[in-house]
Amino acid sequence: MTTHQGLVAGIDFGTQALKISLFTLEGKLVWRGERAYPTVFPLAGRAEQKPEHWWQALVEVLKEAAKSVQLSRIEGIGVCATSSTVLVVDEAGMPQTPALLWMDNRAVDQAKAINENADTAVKEVLRYSGGKVSEEWMVAKALYLKEHGYLTPGRKVVEQLDWINFKLTGRWAASQCNAVCKWTYQAGKGFSPAFFDAIGLPDYQKLWPQEVIPVGDRVGEVTEQAAAELGIAPGIPVFQGGIDAHIGMLGAGAVEPGVMSLIMGTSFVHLVHTEKPVFHEGLWGPYENAILPDQWLIEGGQLSCGSLTTWFLQQFYPHVSAEEMGSVYEEVVAEAGKIGPGSDGLVMMDSWQGNRTPYRNPLVTGSMVGLTLAHTRYHIFRAILEATAYGTRNIIAAFEDSHVPIKRIIACGGGTKNALWMQILSDVTGLVIETLEETEAGSKGAAIVASYGLGKYPSLADAAKANVQSGRVYTPQKEAQEKYDRYFAAYLDLHVALFPIMKGLASPEKGDGMR
Incomplete structure (x- = not known):
């Protein structure tokens, strides 16, 4: 077995598979593995996964990694995941429903009702979401789950990333990346109670994590229970990631205005930073401080x-x-x-x-x-x-x-x-x-988040630029x-x-x- 000092783990829960990349703090790839998990399409326009499959994949991939790498060398963990893949959990964090995958569009009616709401508070919030919410998003799906009786007292609706971070650290906290882009959260202002009152979700504070943590900040440490299940050391710091494609911007080094990050996976995501807010009804955003401070993010997909x-x-x-x-x-x-x-x-x-x-x-x-x-x-x-x-x-x-x-x-x-x-x-x-050269920008971006969180770089942008190796040009x-x-x-x-x-x-x- 080869010994490597100072490793960071970038963990990417994608649509079809989990991918883990272990890097040195200097950005050298040491090991990579992945494990697929199934998606079920129960009806037209619907897509579901079982959360336990995500965790089992994490257990299996780390077990495989342990055959080649001493996992005790992991000093930090960053996680990214698909956005608006939501599930209902009980007070102990146990899943009470399958996860509604990001592409699941059963919340069409809820999204339509929100977008047609004439309330001034609704219009002002939606201005920073491209003028609308999507049926894919957390807000529409949470409203759907509430209207269909799944959000009974004591239950929460959380995203895939929230649940994984909770399983690792025991702490419920949303990513500012996800919250700004998919939950109508505004950096500096937070959630708008008037918006949620108007759309019929006044109890949102009880229904999902209220603590919002910027990308790169510490979520917590790996618990004894999680460490035992995963075969890693307890106490490893876990740093807040975000949406897989968006964290992929860091892995691609696309951190300057005018540089488009094109993430080519199950879906395509097109992301560009701007220095000022840009409003266009055909694009999503502008999202303030979603990934980098003092930057606005515009999204297509x-x-x-x-x-x-x-x-x-x-x-x-x-x-x-x-x-x-x-x-x-x-x-x-x-x-x-x-x-x-x-x-x-x-x-x-x-x-x-x-x-x-x-x-x-x-x-x-x-x-x-x-x-x-x-x-x-x-x-x-x-x-x-x-x-x-x-x-x-x-x-x-x-x-x-x-x-x-x-x-x-x-x-x-x-x-x-x-x-x-x-x-x-x-x-x-x-x-x-x-x-x-490194095609898996999601797991690399998550590892960059961990390196930054550990203090290796002065900023996320610096960390991204220092870890990019160019490949072929077309x-x-x-x-x-x-x-x-x-x-x-x-x-x-x-x-x-x-x-x-x-x-x-x-x-x-x-x-x-x-x-």
């Missing part, structure tokens, strides 16, 4: 991206084992790479689970237009990659409409391993896209870019033509659907 490639493999290769899927994926990418820009006239909409930005429409679905008998599975795969690129270009246009110039794009996440996808993104957007190809301009125009036209039809087809299931 696509709900269905990596999940589409997962769907493709599951549907077209259902009998391929997990061990063989890697080689199958390589073959699919290679064959799709032989097809020209535009997939021989096949254009896809990427809104399979709804549209987050710039349309903010939870009821839209996916589509493929232009199919012929000449098209193959590889055309469909390439069309998926192109659709996500069209969606990213559409979001970048919204940023530019807001007078937020995108000077650089730094991409990170599992999608960056697909060179074809990266080149398509560059060709469609017409922008240079940088990648990182430059747009002029001929492909010109072809994609035409297909992007068709992509936009499809939204105009098909949104009314999709709305008519949408029939959200009633009842809570909780399994």
Whole structure:
């Protein structure tokens, strides 16, 4: 067994899997592991996970790490997780419901009611959320859970990150990152009682953690019980993280205004810091001090991206084992790479689970237009990659409409391993896209949070800049870019033509659907 001094653990609870990275305090990767956990889709538009699966994954990955690394060397822990993945717990923190995953949109009616509320206090708060709340967010889901009788006396509704930090330290505390971006919390002002009174959630103070801790501040120390379960030392400090994609900005080094962090995972998240607040109805924010002090954060996002490639493999290769899927994926990418820009006239909409930005429409679905008998599975795969690129270009246009110039794009996440996808993104957007040597920006960002918390760096921004190693750079190809301009125009036209039809087809299931 190799001995390493001064380790920090970056723990990232993603949509499909837990990822843990162990780094030295100087930022050198020592060990990495991951463990998948299942998602259940009980009804259309619903997505659930079991919290015990998250904790079990953490136990198993740390057990695996102990075979190679002395876990007693861990000096600090940072955690990030998916945002607005919420669950109901009792007074002891025991889950009383499955977790409603971030993509679960059963709170559509609650979000609509909040957004249509004419109260002045509501409008003022929503001004700093892009003018609306999303059905994905904590506020809408908490209201849904209350209206359906799940928030009985003594129970709380918490996020995935809150529950994990509680399991580690025994302390309930929200991340300022999550609270500002998804809970309508305002840095310096806190929660607005008038807002919650107006939307029918006056008892919010009893229903979720009220203590809000900025990114990088200490949450607590690992308890004796957690240490025994995880095989680590008690007393290790745990520092507050935040939303996985947002903490990924630190892992990507995207901490300066005008630098877009493109997180390529199950969904895509587009994040940019600005020095002043920017208001645009097609973007989320502006969020004050969500990650860095004295900075505003603007957010765009696509709900269905990596999940589409997962769907493709599951549907077209259902009998391929997990061990063989890697080689199958390589073959699919290679064959799709032989097809020209535009997939021989096949254009896809990427809104399979709804549209987050710039349309903010939870009821839209996916589509493929232009199919012929000449098209193959590889055309469909390439069309998926192109659709996500069209969606990213559409979001970048919204940023530019807001007078937020995108000077650089730094991409990170599992999608960056697909060179074809990266080149398509560059060709469609017409922008240079940088990648990182370290693709797992979430767990790296969480480790950076821990290093900062331990006092290794004077600021989070300094810590992020000191830990970035650049990777491959993708430059747009002029001929492909010109072809994609035409297909992007068709992509936009499809939204105009098909949104009314999709709305008519949408029939959200009633009842809570909780399994």
